[in-house]
Amino acid sequence: MTARLTYLDYNASAPLLPEAAAAMTATFAMSGNPSSVHRSGRAARAVIEDAREAVAALVNVTPSQVVFTSGATEANALALSTGPVVASAVEHPSVLAWSEAEAIPVSSDGVVDLAALEHRLKEFPHAVVALMLANNETGVLQPVEDAAGLAHACGARLHCDAVQGPGRLPVDFQALGVDTLSLSAHKFGGPKGIGALILRPGLELPAVVRGGGQERRRRAGTENLAGIAGFGAAAQAATRFLQDAPRVAALRDALEARLASSAPQARVFGHAAPRLANTSCVMLPGVSAETQLMRLDLAHVQVSAGAACSSGKIAPSHVLTAMGASDADAKCAIRISLGRDTTEEDINAFFSAWLPLALTAAA
Amino acid sequence: MTGLNSQALNSMGFAKPPAATRIVVAMSGGVDSSVAAAMLARDGYDVVGLTMQLYDVDAVTAKSKTCCAGQDIYDARRVADRIGMPHYVVDYETTFKTDVIDRFADSYVRGETPVPCIRCNQTVKFRDLFKAAQDLGADALATGHYVQRLVGKQGPELHSAVDPGRDQSYFLFATTRAQLDYVRFPLGGLEKPAVRALGEELGVHVAAKPDSQDICFVPDGRYADIVKRLRPEAVRKGDIVHVDGRHIGPHDGVIHFTIGQRKGLGVGGEAEPLYVVRIEPDTARVIVGPKAALLEQSFALHGVNWLGDGMLPEEGLGVVMKLRNTHTPITGTVFADGSGAKVVLDQPEAAVTPGQACVFYDGTRVLGGGWIARGGVSAPVSLNLRRAGPEAAAPPA
Numbered sequence: 001m002t003a004r005l006t007y008l009d010y011n012a013s014a015p016l017l018p019e020a021a022a023a024m025t026a027t028f029a030m031s032g033n034p035s036s037v038h039r040s041g042r043a044a045r046a047v048i049e050d051a052r053e054a055v056a057a058l059v060n061v062t063p064s065q066v067v068f069t070s071g072a073t074e075a076n077a078l079a080l081s082t083g084p085v086v087a088s089a090v091e092h093p094s095v096l097a098w099s100e101a102e103a104i105p106v107s108s109d110g111v112v113d114l115a116a117l118e119h120r121l122k123e124f125p126h127a128v129v130a131l132m133l134a135n136n137e138t139g140v141l142q143p144v145e146d147a148a149g150l151a152h153a154c155g156a157r158l159h160c161d162a163v164q165g166p167g168r169l170p171v172d173f174q175a176l177g178v179d180t181l182s183l184s185a186h187k188f189g190g191p192k193g194i195g196a197l198i199l200r201p202g203l204e205l206p207a208v209v210r211g212g213g214q215e216r217r218r219r220a221g222t223e224n225l226a227g228i229a230g231f232g233a234a235a236q237a238a239t240r241f242l243q244d245a246p247r248v249a250a251l252r253d254a255l256e257a258r259l260a261s262s263a264p265q266a267r268v269f270g271h272a273a274p275r276l277a278n279t280s281c282v283m284l285p286g287v288s289a290e291t292q293l294m295r296l297d298l299a300h301v302q303v304s305a306g307a308a309c310s311s312g313k314i315a316p317s318h319v320l321t322a323m324g325a326s327d328a329d330a331k332c333a334i335r336i337s338l339g340r341d342t343t344e345e346d347i348n349a350f351f352s353a354w355l356p357l358a359l360t361a362a363a
Numbered sequence: 364m365t366g367l368n369s370q371a372l373n374s375m376g377f378a379k380p381p382a383a384t385r386i387v388v389a390m391s392g393g394v395d396s397s398v399a400a401a402m403l404a405r406d407g408y409d410v411v412g413l414t415m416q417l418y419d420v421d422a423v424t425a426k427s428k429t430c431c432a433g434q435d436i437y438d439a440r441r442v443a444d445r446i447g448m449p450h451y452v453v454d455y456e457t458t459f460k461t462d463v464i465d466r467f468a469d470s471y472v473r474g475e476t477p478v479p480c481i482r483c484n485q486t487v488k489f490r491d492l493f494k495a496a497q498d499l500g501a502d503a504l505a506t507g508h509y510v511q512r513l514v515g516k517q518g519p520e521l522h523s524a525v526d527p528g529r530d531q532s533y534f535l536f537a538t539t540r541a542q543l544d545y546v547r548f549p550l551g552g553l554e555k556p557a558v559r560a561l562g563e564e565l566g567v568h569v570a571a572k573p574d575s576q577d578i579c580f581v582p583d584g585r586y587a588d589i590v591k592r593l594r595p596e597a598v599r600k601g602d603i604v605h606v607d608g609r610h611i612g613p614h615d616g617v618i619h620f621t622i623g624q625r626k627g628l629g630v631g632g633e634a635e636p637l638y639v640v641r642i643e644p645d646t647a648r649v650i651v652g653p654k655a656a657l658l659e660q661s662f663a664l665h666g667v668n669w670l671g672d673g674m675l676p677e678e679g680l681g682v683v684m685k686l687r688n689t690h691t692p693i694t695g696t697v698f699a700d701g702s703g704a705k706v707v708l709d710q711p712e713a714a715v716t717p718g719q720a721c722v723f724y725d726g727t728r729v730l731g732g733g734w735i736a737r738g739g740v741s742a743p744v745s746l747n748l749r750r751a752g753p754e755a756a757a758p759p760a
Contacts, residue, residue, distance in 0.1 A: 290451070290453055290454065291495070291498050291499075293451075294411075294449075294451045294495075294498075294499055295498065295499060295500075297449060297451075298411065298449060298499060298500075314454065
C-alpha cells in the first residue's frame, strides 16, 4: 500500500518532465564524446547544440551566450569568481559565499533596498552586483532591471541568479539588462546536475573549471550529455507552463486565503511584495519548522523550510532574518511551493495535515 | 500468524496492532538504538527515528568516538534508510548547552564531579525529545538504553538490564513516573552479544561499531578545558592542604580534582598515600588526607526522584544503592528529609562524591535516587518526594 504523496516543494526541485526523461534516455545509447570528430561524436555534439538553442530561446539570447555548467551553483561561481561581489542579503548561499562586502539590506517585504545598493556602489564601483530574479524561500521578485541600471551607471556588472524564474515568469536576458544570469534545469522539470550561465555578448570571464576546450574554453570537462538533453527539453516546455501560471496562482491564493481564515496567527512572508505565483512562505508562531515538516512528512505532505543543512538540522533562514524576522519566528517558517501537477486535492491534503498543528498551537 | 484481538496487548503494551502503534525511536547512530529501531520495524510498528543534534560538531574533534557527532547523524540516517523508516534530525543545541554543558561546568566549579548523561536524560531526552515524540502523535518513545521497564501491580517499574555488564539504570534514576509511562526500552531484556547478533541479522550496518564510552561533548576526555573555556573567571589557583592543617602545595584550580583522586596531586615524601578528601571551591582549597579520611557514613541528597511504591518514608527504608555507575552496590538506609533525603550507610564508604548520583535498588528494581550534596548540606531541591502524579512529573513549561 502506498499512500498518495502530496508534493509542494517545487522550488526545491520540480518533478522531471516526461519529455526531459525521454530526451535523456535517448542519449544513453550514444557512445560518442561530443568533442570527437567521428560521427558518434558529431551526433552527441548535435544533441548539445540543439539543447543550447532551446536554452538560448528560453531566455532570449543567442546560443553562443549559453555556457553549460553542473548547475546554478557552478554558474554563480563562474559569474562571481572575479569579484568583488556586492550581493543582496537574500541571495542563495552559492552567491553569498562569494560576497565579502556587507550584504545589501532588504525591506520587511524582502525587496532589495536600491538606495543602499547605490550607496554601496560608491564604495565598490567595479563590483559584481548579485541580485536574484525571485527569492527561492519567499518568491519575492527583485527589481533586477533597476539594479542593473545602477550597476552599469558606475561601471559595475550585474549577475542575476534566475533559477526560480523559468516556467513561472518570462525570463528575458536582454530586457533585464544584466551581464550574467544563472539557470538550473531541475527547478522547472529538467534533471538535477545541469545548469547554465548566460553571458552578455563580448563578456569573457576566466574559467573556474579548467582543462579541455569545451564550452568555448569557458567550462572544461566532457559535457553531461544526458543532463544537457534533458535541460533542452525542459527549456522547450517551460513556455508551455507559463500558460499554466494563472491556475497555479489561483491555487496559491486560495491556500493563503484559507490560511488567513483558519489560522489567523500564521503570517505569510513577503505577502505585500510582488511574488512568484507559486510560492508561499508561512510562519506559524510557536511551532518549529522542524515539527511542521516532520508532521507533514509523516502525513505524506512534502514541503521545505528555509535552510536545512546536510545533517538535516534546520537553521533560521537568513532570508527571513534579513526581512526583520526574529530567529525564533524564522525557525517557525515553512515554504509551500506549487507547480504544474499541483491540484486542489494537494492543497486539501496540506490543510488536513497542517491545520491540527495550527489549532493546537492556538489553543 | 494469528491476528491480534482487541484485548491483547502488543509487545509495546498497546491494545492495537503494531502497524497502528507509532513508536518514536531516539537514534544516536550507534549500535544499540539502531538495533532497537530495526527490531521494532521488524515487528511491524509504525517506527519514526529521531536523532538529536546536540552541539556543533565542528567544535569538537573529528576523531570523536562518542554518540551524537556528525558521523553519527549520518549513520542513524543510513540505518533508517536501510530499514525504510522515516528519520529526522531535531536540533537541541540550545537546550543541551544550557541544561547539560553549562550545568556540567557549573558543577565542576562548585567542586563536584557531575554526571552529565543523567542531566541529558532528564532534560534533552526525556523532556524535549519526549515532547517531540508526542508532537508526532507517537504512542511511545523508545531508546536503546539497557534498562527494563516492567509493568507491576502499581504500574510501570524501572529495573536494571538483564545484562549486568551493560546496565544503564544508574543513568536513568531521574526518570519520572510520567516519563516511565511513555518510554520503552526494547533492549533491556537482551544481552549485548545478542544485540550485536540481532544487528547483523537485521542488516544494521553499524553493528560492528565500537561502543561509545566518553562524555559525548568531551570526546578527548579533557573536561577541564571545557570548564575553563565556559567559566574562565571561576578557575583560580589555590592551595592543597592536609587534613592535619599542613600546607602541601599549590594547584591550578579545583576543577582539576575529584574526591578520592590520588594521582596528580604533586605530593611526595608522605608516609602514606594521600587522597583528595574534600574540595572547597569558596576558598579554592583542595583538602587531602590518608585513605581513612575518605570514609563517610552519612550524606544528604537533593533532587530526589522516588519510583518505589508509596512514599519514601521519613523513618527510613533499607535499600541497596550505587554511588557511582561502576560502584559495587552497598547497603544503607535512606530517610525522607524535607524535600531531599538523608542516607546512612551500614558501613563507612570511601569517596562519596558530590555531584554523583546515589541510586536506590530493591533487587533489580530502581526505587529512585538523588544527587549527592556537598558537605552533607542539602542544596536547593527541585523535586518533592511525594509519589509524583503526572502533574508533579510534567516537564517544566
